[in-house]
Amino acid sequence: MVEVAELRDPRADGRRCTLCGGETFRLLHHWDPDHPRNVSTAAPGYWQCACGLAFLHPVPGPDQLPDHGEWWSSRRKLIIRRRRFKRLRARVQNWLFGTPVDRLIRQVRRVQPAGRLLDIGCGRGEPLAPAARQYQCDGMEPSPVAAKEARRRGFRVLETTFESASIPSASYDVAVLDSVLEHLPDPVYVLRQVNRILKPEGVVVKLPKLWGPSHRRHRREWNGFRVGCHLTMFSGRTLDAALEAAGFTPLRRPRRDRPLDDILVVWGRKAPLRHRGSCGPPGRVRRGLRAHKGLANTACQRRFDGPPLLEARIGGYHGTLGGGS
Numbered sequence: 001m002v003e004v005a006e007l008r009d010p011r012a013d014g015r016r017c018t019l020c021g022g023e024t025f026r027l028l029h030h031w032d033p034d035h036p037r038n039v040s041t042a043a044p045g046y047w048q049c050a051c052g053l054a055f056l057h058p059v060p061g062p063d064q065l066p067d068h069g070e071w072w073s074s075r076r077k078l079i080i081r082r083r084r085f086k087r088l089r090a091r092v093q094n095w096l097f098g099t100p101v102d103r104l105i106r107q108v109r110r111v112q113p114a115g116r117l118l119d120i121g122c123g124r125g126e127p128l129a130p131a132a133r134q135y136q137c138d139g140m141e142p143s144p145v146a147a148k149e150a151r152r153r154g155f156r157v158l159e160t161t162f163e164s165a166s167i168p169s170a171s172y173d174v175a176v177l178d179s180v181l182e183h184l185p186d187p188v189y190v191l192r193q194v195n196r197i198l199k200p201e202g203v204v205v206k207l208p209k210l211w212g213p214s215h216r217r218h219r220r221e222w223n224g225f226r227v228g229c230h231l232t233m234f235s236g237r238t239l240d241a242a243l244e245a246a247g248f249t250p251l252r253r254p255r256r257d258r259p260l261d262d263i264l265v266v267w268g269r270k271a272p273l274r275h276r277g278s279c280g281p282p283g284r285v286r287r288g289l290r291a292h293k294g295l296a297n298t299a300c301q302r303r304f305d306g307p308p309l310l311e312a313r314i315g316g317y318h319g320t321l322g323g324g325s
């Protein structure tokens with residue numbers, strides 16, 4: 001049992017769930033500033049809304065993150081270098097099944113075999129290389145370090161965040177968000193904007209899965225928790241709901257959200273014209289969410305995702321955290 005010395009309640013800071021607008025949260029995990037999983041100098045926690053969406057609170061500021069929030073920092077590379085066994089395992093998997101990028105693009109082709117593709121958060125351009133054989137590709141990457149490398153590989157890269165970019169509506173056939181949504185404070189807003197720039201085709205999402213086998217086994221030591229950088233965490237159900245709130249129809253095939261997977265690859269096709277109102281103002285989104293099968297009668301009376309976890313007592317009273325978290 002661990003005494004909770006200091007945690008800030010999201011409700012006291014006026015936070016609301018970006019998916020359902022709710023204010024009923026419970027604490028999943030928290031980390032001290034010196035915990036190896038926590039790259040920030042803050043002491044944040046992951047909170048889960050009654051609808052299942054988990055988010056980091058408080059969100060560390062740039063001055064609390066290495067290299068002022070630059071994701072492609074020297075510290076990130078240091079953390080990766082420590083995982084020699086995982087690198088060996090990845091090599092074997094890549095040899096047997098193809099690299100994760102190859103597999104991702106293979107899935108994209110099954111949804112939309114040609115056209116204009118925008119890779120949002122393209123990093124150093126790894127996914128663009130195999131995609132460029134079949135698509136007219138553009139990349140978007142806010143990190144100057146990564147964007148420079150992607151350009152060096154010959155790709156056109158917009159060096160900006162998606163929220164700041166001015167992309168004309170209906171200008172792409174496919175949007176790829178590979179390990180992006182978890183970095184965003186309001187991923188539903190970004191998905192709505194992705195919907196706007198797409199022709200009626202598809203969007204691809206890939207990210208760590210909350211309540212996957214690794215999270216259940218390792219709890220707060222799970223590699224999916226890049227505390228400070230990953231701001232929002234999805235389960236398969238909440239990702240479906242976010243896609244629908246943004247005006248997409250989640251596709252069932254191809255889809256990778258099996259019980260033994262730690263990575264979600266969920267597909268959404270831009271909804272037919274008559275349904276596009278669901279990407280309108282928040283009130284309509286909330287009504288759409290209430291209609292969603294997995295979120296009917298959301299708020300307090302619904303059970304949270306996952307097993308019973310922690311009793312978090314915040315603010316004026318002390319609390320306990322157990323279960324390895």
Ligand SMILES: [Zn+2]
Pocket residue numbers: 017018019020021022049050051052053
């Ligand atoms: Zn919620």
